[in-house]
Amino acid sequence: MTLDVRIGLRLGSLDLRVELTAHPGEVVALLGPNGAGKSTVLRCLGGLAPIDDGRIAIDDVVVDDPADGTFVEPEDRPVGFVFQDYVLFDHLTVLENVAYGMRARGVAKGDSRRRAREWLERFDLADYSMQRPGVLSGGQAQRVALARALATNPRLLLLDEPLAALDAGTRAVVRRDLRQHLATFDGMRLVVTHDPIDAYALADRVVVLEAGRIVQTGTLAEVTAHPRTRYVADLVGVNLVTGDVLDGVLTTSTGARVVIADAVDGPALATIRPHSVLVARGSAAASSARNTWRGTIVDVDRLGERVRLVIDGELPLTAEITAAAFDELNFRPGDDVHASVKATDIEVAPT
């Protein structure tokens, strides 16, 4: 009972070669830059883009295999698809949107409406059932799209950039809601995103896609600690620190204190980019950096002209410095260092 995918597809300038698997109950995030082929992978799974070669099996049922001519139409696949900016049907009410899939599958009108109403209640949208989708906020539209997809009872749920259409202010709240709603679904879930924070909040495992190829898979912590390519290092290889904010200080579960500039009290997720981390031997000289933590270098990763230092200590961190600085300071695993970060270099999002 798994998702087993091997995709070969040429589409314009994109040459997609992807193999991946997912298990029930698992949320996999497909991360990558624009044009990497993330959305195309979802389209292949949903039956919206036939593959050139390879094989796609959902729950041991082959839905696409060009070798023996198998192709299951989108409507016959056990797949729910949540599109980027949701693509709700404007000419139908919210209730009819959610009932649409059941109606299309032949469920009687009254029955489908009753079940759609239950879905809307579960998603806290009952008040909007008779409204048109046009009046909904981004977060509400996303919940309708999710309810509409889940109402068809899929085994595999595909979400294409579910948070990209939202403004920064509502993103955190919607992300938390989405995480809760995804948790109630026991099938396989695949989320396409370009934002590591989304991946961190929603997924158990990340698959990083670049120019049609998978460059790295693993838990986000693994990928963050040892990014294998420049892109992964820049985008995914960030330090994510969770904790509670009080009076401009975020305190982690292990008791480390992080001074931040944007003080929003409550649980929060801080992002510290490795190149913002200053590493010094011995005690740090007085500087404008508001944060300094002691630690020990446990690992060194050379990535072209940059070197990533994995530092364990009061606050485990990955720092990135130039190869020249690395050679000059002669850092080695086991060295005691001070890592410091300016409060203004730390991005904070409430969770």
Add this chain to the structure above:
Amino acid sequence: MRKQRPQRSRRAALPLPALILAGVAVAFFALPLVGLLWRAPWSNAWTYLTDDAALTALRLSLVTSLCATAISIVFGVPLAWLLARVAFPGRGAVRALCLLSMVLPPVVGGVALFFALGRRGLVGQYLDEWFGITLPFTTAGVVVAQTFVAMPFLVVTVEAALRQLDPRLEEASRTLGASRWYTFRRVTLPAIRPALTAGAVLAWARALGEFGATITFAGNFPGTTQTMPLAVYLSLETNPEEAIVLALVMIAISFAVLVGLRDRWFGSIGRPQQVVA
């Protein structure tokens, strides 16, 4: 002083020459109507209107133009869909062929129809031989001629709307378990409804006004093929006063439909960019 300034600059933003040219254009469209109203024999109007010949022509025009519109919808929507969505070799040529009658002189279209569907025509001879169907000089022939010139208006309008439609709406429908046909009925058709209405009105107006192809292919027989435009043209020679009254009736019908539809369908939806003609 300050409050007046934006108003003044807004007025200055409308260039005077453009304003004058636009005014001339409005006059150009209004004057013929005024001319008709000026020469209309108001005292005898009712007599001409209730004249049997006039009523027959009017009824024939309405029936044939509505039939032509219905046929245009039934065949034109699938054609528009084919042109908009299916990339096949020679699509451009097929589109040009199907829209040719929009730019063709209608008389030429009528001649072409005659050699294709006439009793001795390419297809017409078999229609006659096998099914005993003759189209020329019949009411059915009028409908064929009207459909020939009217359908392209519906096709271009609906095709433009289909091209503008977000294809993901249809994809979303498919992933929710809807077949292609269910998707077309429940998602595509409602989404293009304003354009379909606009296209149908344009096609209907074109069919109602059709003259050249009709008189060439179907002739001018009162009661069977003499539609309003034919009646107006012929009475212009015999009885100009009647021609004016009939012309005013046609203008009134067309004007009423355009105004009525605008408010009911185009107005409420308010997407003028879909009304492409």
